Amino acid sequence: MNEEMKSLQKNETWELVECPPGKKPVRCRWIYTMKYKVYASIERFKARLVAKGYTQTYGIDYTETFAPVAKINTIRVLLSLAANLDWPLQLFDMKNSFLHSELSKEVYMDLPPGCMVSKKQCQKVCKLKKSLYVLKQSPRAWFGRFTKSMRDFGYRQSNSDHTLFLKKQHGKITTLIVYVDDMVVTGNDPEERKALQNYLSREFEMKYLGPLKYFLGIEVSQSSE
Numbered sequence: 173m174n175e176e177m178k179s180l181q182k183n184e185t186w187e188l189v190e191c192p193p194g195k196k197p198v199r200c201r202w203i204y205t206m207k208y209k210v211y212a213s214i215e216r217f218k219a220r221l222v223a224k225g226y227t228q229t230y231g232i233d234y235t236e237t238f239a240p241v242a243k244i245n246t247i248r249v250l251l252s253l254a255a256n257l258d259w260p261l262q263l264f265d266m267k268n269s270f271l272h273s274e275l276s277k278e279v280y281m282d283l284p285p286g287c288m289v290s291k292k293q294c295q296k297v298c299k300l301k302k303s304l305y306v307l308k309q310s311p312r313a314w315f316g317r318f319t320k321s322m323r324d325f326g327y328r329q330s331n332s333d334h335t336l337f338l339k340k341q342h343g344k345i346t347t348l349i350v351y352v353d354d355m356v357v358t359g360n361d362p363e364e365r366k367a368l369q370n371y372l373s374r375e376f377e378m379k380y381l382g383p384l385k386y387f388l389g390i391e392v393s394q395s396s397e
Contacts, residue, residue, distance in 0.1 A: 173202065173219040173286065179268050179377075180221065186281065186298035188289070197280040197297045198307070199224040221284050222306040228279075230308075235277070239311035242335040242351040247388065250349060250358060254394070259358045261384035261392060262365065266353040267377040273303045273313035311352070318350065321375050325368070339364060356384055 180186075191197060200223050207215045254261050281298040283289065289296075303310040319329065322337045327348070330336035337348045346359035346368065355372075357365055372378045384392045 176219050176221055177284075177287070183268065183302060185302045185304065186300050188283075188293050188296040189280075189299045190295075191280055191297045195278075195280050196229075197282045198228055199282050200284055200304075202285060220305060223281055223304045225306040225308045228308050235309075237308050237312055239315040240334045242349050242388075243333050244388070246330075246333040246336055246349060247356070247390070250347060250356065251390070251392065254358050257360065258396065259360055260365075261394065262357045262369075263381040263384045263387065264355040264357065264369070264372070265379045265381055266355070266372075267379055273310070273317040275300055275303055275307075275309065275313060277309070279307065314353075315350075321372075322348070325371050339368075351388060354387065356387060 200221060203220045203222050205218045205220070207218055209215045251261070253259060279300045281300055281304070283294075283296070283298060300307075303313045319334075323329070325339075327337040327339045330338060333349075335350050337350075339346045341361070341364065344359065344361035344364070346357070346361045346364040348355055348357045348368065357368065359365060369378075369380065383394065386392065
């Protein structure tokens with residue numbers, strides 16, 4: 173929980189303000205989960221602060237919410253290409269991905285449970301400057317932010333699957349597919365893959381998880397044979 177609060181503060185997710193008249197703050201809560209490794213051993217314990225999105229009002233707190241996710245057929249095609257062309261498959265995870273996207277609507281939220289504030293600030297609310305998990309508009313805001321960053325780095329968005337990004341240069345190709353905050357990168361241009369990793373690490377808080385072993389219920393094992 174302390175680690176999550178540090179991330180939220182570092183990212184300037186909210187500012188404490190007096191609740192404006194007529195505004196109803198969204199409630200929030202803590203969610204506790206265990207992250208598992210491939211063979212069911214515990215990797216780490218995780219705490220995440222989430223908004224109670226079901227208390228938001230359409231047209232006041234949010235409007236559009238749709239964000240695409242990777243199609244399973246596209247993922248299978250990429251795995252097939254990697255197997256046949258001997259491309260490496262790399263897995264990346266975006267830390268607190270939704271916190272990187274800006275909000276277009278004014279959203280106010282209650283103080284998080286257990287948040288230590290002075291007596292003066294006890295009656296204040298959080299004016300959200302960045303998205304928070306389970307807000308209705310968060311997935312759309314995050315995907316828009318990520319798409320802009322990929323285009324700025326010279327990647328083209330596929331027309332058949334908007335979560336697939338491609339870059340061709342010097343006769344080589346690099347591809348990235350994203351599913352919410354998990355990304356698989358493959359291709360035959362090692363220099364571009366490294367440049368992409370460095371770029372995304374600068375833009376966001378990103379973690380390299382090594383060669384792809386498990387993704388969306390698919391276990392992956394690669395060998396030269």
